[in-house]
Amino acid sequence: MTSTRTFSSPLDLQSVRADFPILGRELAGGYPLTYLDSANSSQKPVQVVDAIRAHYLEHNANVARAMHQLGAEATAAFEGARDKVASFIGAPSRDEIIFTKNASEALNLAAHTLTAGLKPGDEVVISEMEHHSNIVPWQLACERTGATLRWFGVTDEGRLDLSQIDTLINERTKVVSLAWVSNALGTINPVKEIAAKVHAVGALLVVDASQAVPQFAVDVSTLGADLLAFTGHKAVGPTGIGVLWGRYDLLASLPPFLGGGEMIEVVRMTGSTYAAPPARFEAGTPPIAQAVGLGAALDYLSGIGMDKVAAHEQAITAYALEGLLSVPGLKILGPTDIANRGGAISFELDGVHPHDVATVLDTRGIAVRAGHHCARPVHERFGVQSSTRASFYLYTTPEEVDALVDGLGFVRSFFKVA
Structure with a gap:
């Protein structure tokens, strides 16, 4: 699906991604790797x-x-x-x-x-x-x-x-x-x-x-x-x-x-x-x-410049918030606006366990985290056992966010969520 949402970044994403060879991997099923788990661990450039x-x-x-x-x-x-x-x-x-x-x-x-x-x-x-x-x-x-x-x-x-x-x-x-x-x-x-x-x-x-x-x-x-x-x-x-x-x-x-x-x-x-x-x-x-x-x-x-990293992080997170909020039955844990917000978004999808969300997304090459993210008390605060988390970094593209949004649509259809 082609998104109609706008996105602008100060980074040359093609140049940045060239420094991270792992991002060019093709996974099982022929899907390209869509790595959305950087709050867990970022990928490493060849320079490192x-x-x-x-x-x-x-x-x-x-x-x-x-x-x-x-x-x-x-x-x-x-x-x-x-x-x-x-x-x-x-x-x-x-x-x-x-x-x-x-x-x-x-x-x-x-x-x-x-x-x-x-x-x-x-x-x-x-x-x-x-x-x-x-x-x-x-x-x-x-x-x-x-x-x-x-x-x-x-x-x-x-x-x-x-x-x-x-x-x-x-x-x-x-x-x-x-x-x-x-x-x-x-x-x-x-x-x-x-x-x-x-x-x-x-x-x-x-x-x-x-x-x-x-x-x-x-x-x-x-x-x-x-x-x-x-x-x-x-x-x-x-x-x-x-x-x-x-x-x-x-x-x-x-x-x-x-x-x-x-x-x-x-x-x-x-x-x-x-x-x-x-x-x-x-x-x-x-x-x-x-x-x-x-x-x-x-x-x-x-x-690269941390000012540019921060600007990209804010832009890609805002783009993702807008996209995720368009998914029926999806609830974000945490702020839903970009003000004073970092690049990790945890969410629930009605009718589907977070582990099942992550597993089905993985079949489409999309890597997210599921669980309590080593933050169980805050999950208890919101009355949930666990959540799915997508997190972004300087190499994340809007096309990868679109893949996530489309993937969540597939998850809903896979589990026949109304």
């Missing part, structure tokens, strides 16, 4: 793959240990990636960048170290729309310390309910941890506004930016966050690499998360002292090649 390949074939060695040339080259590449991350997110210092294996580990690091001194009567605040990685670590911390876990609710429109913010964030609050962009609802939360409230009561703000960093320009120097986590594989980078950024004075005051090599200053049998950040939080051999790949990914995004 080539950087990782070159590292392993030409510079492979451990970092911060070996005195030989390969060791020096590997260390330079690894630390060079740290410089690139710092520049990409506007960090004042490279020493504020900690490499982890993913955003989940970064958030666990934050929860474990920030709550070391909590006690009964203290409170931690999260929200109902969080990814499990920003719920479970804080639940564990509160169980461990006796602190109380509280949370923001979600409005019927899928926005953070700020009506009780002045009572929810109070003199007992020690930490607030929120997603900048919901992976399930697509909602973009007002982080700066919340940061002001958090700091007014002397608390700390942690931001899960896993869905934000890939989609628009981030400047931690003006955001108001104290710690911020994101992952590489959602930002055209490799799996196995995440980042925790933190204000250096805060990081320097925190205890280690894991013990082992390279996070120490001096080790004796009677006790140990610890290195300054970021080494204090990077025990053992780090994800070296993955960091190199992440650096190449951020170079790639910077070369």
